[in-house]
Amino acid sequence: MKVLALNGSPRKSGNSSSLLKEFLNGATNIDSEITEIVADKADIKSCKGCLKCNVYKECVIKGDEWSQLSKSILEADTIVIASPIYFHHLPGPLKLIIDRFRSFVDVRVTEEGINHTPWQSWTKRFVLLLSLGSSAPDDAKPVIDLFRYMTEIMGKQNSLEVLTATRLQMNGQVKMNEQRLSGLYPRIGLSERLAHNDYLRNQDFLKQAYKMGQLEPSN
Numbered sequence: 170m171k172v173l174a175l176n177g178s179p180r181k182s183g184n185s186s187s188l189l190k191e192f193l194n195g196a197t198n199i200d201s202e203i204t205e206i207v208a209d210k211a212d213i214k215s216c217k218g219c220l221k222c223n224v225y226k227e228c229v230i231k232g233d234e235w236s237q238l239s240k241s242i243l244e245a246d247t248i249v250i251a252s253p254i255y256f257h258h259l260p261g262p263l264k265l266i267i268d269r270f271r272s273f274v275d276v277r278v279t280e281e282g283i284n285h286t287p288w289q290s291w292t293k294r295f296v297l298l299l300s301l302g303s304s305a306p307d308d309a310k311p312v313i314d315l316f317r318y319m320t321e322i323m324g325k326q327n328s329l330e331v332l333t334a335t336r337l338q339m340n341g342q343v344k345m346n347e348q349r350l351s352g353l354y355p356r357i358g359l360s361e362r363l364a365h366n367d368y369l370r371n372q373d374f375l376k377q378a379y380k381m382g383q384l385e386p387s388n
Protein backbone atom coordinates (compact mmCIF):
# COMPACT_ATOMS: atom_id res chain seq x y z
CA MET A 170 0.00 0.00 0.00
CA LYS A 171 1.39 3.40 -0.95
CA VAL A 172 0.93 6.26 1.49
CA LEU A 173 1.64 9.88 0.62
CA ALA A 174 1.93 12.12 3.67
CA LEU A 175 1.66 15.89 3.21
CA ASN A 176 2.65 17.93 6.24
CA GLY A 177 1.38 21.52 6.15
CA SER A 178 3.14 22.78 9.26
CA PRO A 179 6.32 24.83 9.12
CA ARG A 180 7.04 23.69 12.71
CA LYS A 181 9.42 20.77 12.77
CA SER A 182 8.02 19.33 16.02
CA GLY A 183 4.57 20.83 15.73
CA ASN A 184 1.25 19.26 16.59
CA SER A 185 0.63 18.23 12.99
CA SER A 186 3.98 16.45 12.86
CA SER A 187 3.17 14.54 16.06
CA LEU A 188 -0.22 13.44 14.76
CA LEU A 189 1.31 12.48 11.43
CA LYS A 190 4.09 10.53 13.11
CA GLU A 191 1.51 8.48 15.02
CA PHE A 192 -0.46 7.85 11.83
CA LEU A 193 2.68 6.71 9.98
CA ASN A 194 3.75 4.52 12.93
CA GLY A 195 0.39 2.81 12.62
CA ALA A 196 0.81 2.50 8.87
CA THR A 197 4.24 0.83 9.06
CA ASN A 198 2.55 -2.21 10.61
CA ILE A 199 0.71 -2.89 7.39
CA ASP A 200 3.61 -3.14 4.96
CA SER A 201 3.24 0.31 3.46
CA GLU A 202 5.55 2.37 1.31
CA ILE A 203 5.57 5.91 2.71
CA THR A 204 6.49 9.17 0.97
CA GLU A 205 6.52 12.20 3.25
CA ILE A 206 6.53 15.80 2.02
CA VAL A 207 6.81 18.89 4.21
CA ALA A 208 5.03 21.56 2.16
CA ASP A 209 7.13 24.38 3.61
CA LYS A 210 10.31 22.68 2.38
CA ALA A 211 8.98 21.52 -0.99
CA ASP A 212 9.97 23.42 -4.11
CA ILE A 213 6.52 23.93 -5.60
CA LYS A 214 5.70 27.00 -7.66
CA SER A 215 2.28 28.60 -7.51
CA CYS A 216 -0.34 27.85 -10.16
CA LYS A 217 -0.08 30.54 -12.85
CA GLY A 218 -3.69 30.21 -13.96
CA CYS A 219 -2.57 29.57 -17.55
CA LEU A 220 -5.27 26.88 -17.95
CA LYS A 221 -2.98 24.90 -20.27
CA CYS A 222 -3.70 21.83 -18.14
CA ASN A 223 -7.17 21.85 -19.68
CA VAL A 224 -5.46 21.10 -23.02
CA TYR A 225 -2.38 19.06 -22.04
CA LYS A 226 -4.00 17.19 -19.13
CA GLU A 227 -0.96 17.97 -17.00
CA CYS A 228 0.69 21.00 -15.46
CA VAL A 229 3.10 22.74 -17.84
CA ILE A 230 5.07 24.60 -15.13
CA LYS A 231 8.67 23.35 -15.23
CA GLY A 232 11.62 23.61 -12.89
CA ASP A 233 10.10 22.57 -9.59
CA GLU A 234 9.25 19.33 -7.77
CA TRP A 235 5.69 19.02 -9.10
CA SER A 236 6.33 16.25 -11.63
CA GLN A 237 7.76 14.01 -8.87
CA LEU A 238 5.06 15.00 -6.40
CA SER A 239 2.20 14.56 -8.88
CA LYS A 240 3.48 11.04 -9.60
CA SER A 241 3.41 10.27 -5.86
CA ILE A 242 -0.12 11.70 -5.64
CA LEU A 243 -1.38 9.62 -8.56
CA GLU A 244 0.22 6.43 -7.27
CA ALA A 245 -0.87 6.79 -3.63
CA ASP A 246 -3.58 4.55 -2.18
CA THR A 247 -3.80 6.81 0.86
CA ILE A 248 -3.14 10.55 1.01
CA VAL A 249 -2.80 11.77 4.57
CA ILE A 250 -2.70 15.52 5.09
CA ALA A 251 -1.57 16.75 8.50
CA SER A 252 -1.88 20.48 8.87
CA PRO A 253 -2.49 23.41 11.18
CA ILE A 254 -5.41 25.66 10.41
CA TYR A 255 -4.30 29.19 9.45
CA PHE A 256 -7.10 31.78 9.33
CA HIS A 257 -9.67 29.01 8.88
CA HIS A 258 -7.75 27.51 5.95
CA LEU A 259 -4.57 25.75 4.88
CA PRO A 260 -1.15 27.36 5.37
CA GLY A 261 0.19 28.91 2.13
CA PRO A 262 2.76 26.26 1.09
CA LEU A 263 0.17 23.47 1.34
CA LYS A 264 -2.39 25.56 -0.54
CA LEU A 265 0.17 25.96 -3.36
CA ILE A 266 0.23 22.17 -3.69
CA ILE A 267 -3.56 21.87 -3.59
CA ASP A 268 -3.96 24.56 -6.29
CA ARG A 269 -1.77 22.46 -8.58
CA PHE A 270 -4.40 19.67 -8.29
CA ARG A 271 -6.16 21.79 -10.93
CA SER A 272 -4.07 19.87 -13.49
CA PHE A 273 -5.78 16.58 -12.52
CA VAL A 274 -9.20 17.79 -13.65
CA ASP A 275 -11.07 19.09 -16.66
CA VAL A 276 -12.96 22.26 -15.72
CA ARG A 277 -16.13 23.35 -17.50
CA VAL A 278 -18.16 26.38 -16.55
CA THR A 279 -21.89 25.80 -16.78
CA GLU A 280 -24.81 28.20 -16.55
CA GLU A 281 -25.42 27.03 -12.99
CA GLY A 282 -21.84 26.78 -11.72
CA ILE A 283 -18.70 24.86 -12.57
CA ASN A 284 -17.98 21.18 -13.22
CA HIS A 285 -14.73 19.46 -12.30
CA THR A 286 -14.15 16.10 -13.97
CA PRO A 287 -10.96 14.16 -13.32
CA TRP A 288 -8.86 13.01 -16.29
CA GLN A 289 -8.68 9.72 -14.44
CA SER A 290 -11.11 8.69 -11.73
CA TRP A 291 -9.34 8.05 -8.38
CA THR A 292 -9.83 5.37 -5.77
CA LYS A 293 -8.04 6.75 -2.77
CA ARG A 294 -8.39 7.11 0.95
CA PHE A 295 -7.96 10.72 2.09
CA VAL A 296 -7.19 11.40 5.73
CA LEU A 297 -7.08 14.84 7.32
CA LEU A 298 -5.26 15.31 10.63
CA LEU A 299 -6.03 18.92 11.48
CA SER A 300 -4.53 20.84 14.34
CA LEU A 301 -6.22 23.99 15.65
CA GLY A 302 -5.49 26.64 18.23
CA SER A 303 -9.20 27.21 18.77
CA SER A 304 -11.27 25.20 21.23
CA ALA A 305 -14.03 25.10 18.61
CA PRO A 306 -13.62 22.68 15.68
CA ASP A 307 -15.60 24.99 13.35
CA ASP A 308 -12.43 26.83 12.30
CA ALA A 309 -11.48 23.75 10.27
CA LYS A 310 -14.76 23.69 8.32
CA PRO A 311 -13.49 25.39 5.12
CA VAL A 312 -10.66 22.85 4.88
CA ILE A 313 -12.95 19.89 5.54
CA ASP A 314 -15.41 21.23 2.95
CA LEU A 315 -12.57 21.62 0.43
CA PHE A 316 -11.49 17.99 0.83
CA ARG A 317 -15.06 16.74 0.87
CA TYR A 318 -15.46 18.42 -2.51
CA MET A 319 -12.10 17.13 -3.74
CA THR A 320 -12.78 13.51 -2.81
CA GLU A 321 -16.22 13.75 -4.38
CA ILE A 322 -15.11 15.15 -7.74
CA MET A 323 -12.09 12.87 -8.06
CA GLY A 324 -14.24 9.74 -8.09
CA LYS A 325 -17.06 8.03 -6.23
CA GLN A 326 -14.69 5.45 -4.76
CA ASN A 327 -12.69 7.97 -2.73
CA SER A 328 -13.16 8.16 1.01
CA LEU A 329 -12.44 10.90 3.55
CA GLU A 330 -11.71 10.63 7.25
CA VAL A 331 -11.05 13.60 9.51
CA LEU A 332 -9.43 14.08 12.90
CA THR A 333 -9.80 17.60 14.29
CA ALA A 334 -7.46 18.23 17.22
CA THR A 335 -8.49 21.44 19.02
CA ARG A 336 -7.01 23.79 21.68
CA LEU A 337 -3.42 23.26 20.52
CA GLN A 338 -1.73 26.61 20.25
CA MET A 339 1.89 25.99 21.16
CA ASN A 340 4.61 24.05 19.41
CA GLY A 341 4.54 20.41 20.57
CA GLN A 342 1.53 20.95 22.84
CA VAL A 343 -0.26 17.74 21.86
CA LYS A 344 2.62 15.77 23.40
CA MET A 345 2.97 17.78 26.62
CA ASN A 346 2.45 15.95 29.89
CA GLU A 347 -0.12 17.12 32.41
CA GLN A 348 2.40 19.05 34.47
CA ARG A 349 3.62 21.05 31.47
CA LEU A 350 0.05 21.80 30.40
CA SER A 351 -0.75 23.00 33.96
CA GLY A 352 2.21 25.38 33.75
CA LEU A 353 1.38 26.52 30.23
CA TYR A 354 -2.34 27.22 30.50
CA PRO A 355 -2.29 30.23 32.87
CA ARG A 356 0.45 31.78 30.71
CA ILE A 357 -1.78 31.64 27.62
CA GLY A 358 -4.95 32.71 29.42
CA LEU A 359 -6.52 29.30 29.97
CA SER A 360 -7.62 27.86 33.28
CA GLU A 361 -5.22 25.37 34.88
CA ARG A 362 -8.21 23.18 35.75
CA LEU A 363 -8.49 22.21 32.06
CA ALA A 364 -5.04 20.63 32.04
CA HIS A 365 -5.95 17.18 33.37
CA ASN A 366 -8.74 16.49 30.87
CA ASP A 367 -6.84 18.10 28.02
CA TYR A 368 -3.84 15.88 28.68
CA LEU A 369 -6.08 12.80 28.38
CA ARG A 370 -7.81 14.28 25.34
CA ASN A 371 -4.46 15.01 23.61
CA GLN A 372 -3.33 11.45 24.29
CA ASP A 373 -6.54 10.31 22.69
CA PHE A 374 -5.89 12.45 19.57
CA LEU A 375 -2.52 10.71 19.20
CA LYS A 376 -4.11 7.27 19.72
CA GLN A 377 -6.80 8.03 17.17
CA ALA A 378 -4.17 9.09 14.62
CA TYR A 379 -2.27 5.84 15.22
CA LYS A 380 -5.43 3.78 14.77
CA MET A 381 -6.30 5.65 11.56
CA GLY A 382 -2.84 4.76 10.27
CA GLN A 383 -3.46 1.09 10.91
CA LEU A 384 -6.50 1.00 8.64
CA GLU A 385 -6.19 0.08 4.99
CA PRO A 386 -8.28 1.62 2.21
CA SER A 387 -11.53 -0.32 2.16
CA ASN A 388 -12.08 -0.26 -1.61
Ligand SMILES: Cc1cc2nc3c(=O)[nH]c(=O)nc-3n(C[C@H](O)[C@H](O)[C@H](O)COP(=O)(O)O)c2cc1C
Nearest residue numbers: 178183184185253254255256257301302303337338
Ligand atom coordinates in the same frame (compact mmCIF):
# COMPACT_ATOMS: atom_id res chain seq x y z
C1 LIG B 1 -0.83 32.43 11.02
C2 LIG B 1 -1.65 31.56 11.95
C3 LIG B 1 -3.01 31.54 11.78
C4 LIG B 1 -3.79 30.71 12.61
N1 LIG B 1 -5.15 30.68 12.40
C5 LIG B 1 -5.90 29.85 13.17
C6 LIG B 1 -7.31 29.76 12.97
O1 LIG B 1 -7.89 30.41 12.11
N2 LIG B 1 -8.01 28.92 13.77
C7 LIG B 1 -7.42 28.16 14.75
O2 LIG B 1 -8.11 27.39 15.40
N3 LIG B 1 -6.08 28.21 14.94
C8 LIG B 1 -5.30 29.03 14.19
N4 LIG B 1 -3.95 29.08 14.37
C9 LIG B 1 -3.33 28.18 15.38
C10 LIG B 1 -2.76 26.90 14.77
O3 LIG B 1 -3.67 26.31 13.88
C11 LIG B 1 -2.45 25.92 15.88
O4 LIG B 1 -1.53 26.49 16.77
C12 LIG B 1 -1.93 24.58 15.41
O5 LIG B 1 -1.98 23.65 16.46
C13 LIG B 1 -0.49 24.66 14.92
O6 LIG B 1 -0.13 23.41 14.42
P1 LIG B 1 1.39 22.99 14.24
O7 LIG B 1 1.99 22.94 15.61
O8 LIG B 1 1.34 21.67 13.59
O9 LIG B 1 2.04 24.02 13.36
C14 LIG B 1 -3.16 29.91 13.60
C15 LIG B 1 -1.76 29.97 13.75
C16 LIG B 1 -1.02 30.80 12.94
C17 LIG B 1 0.48 30.83 13.12
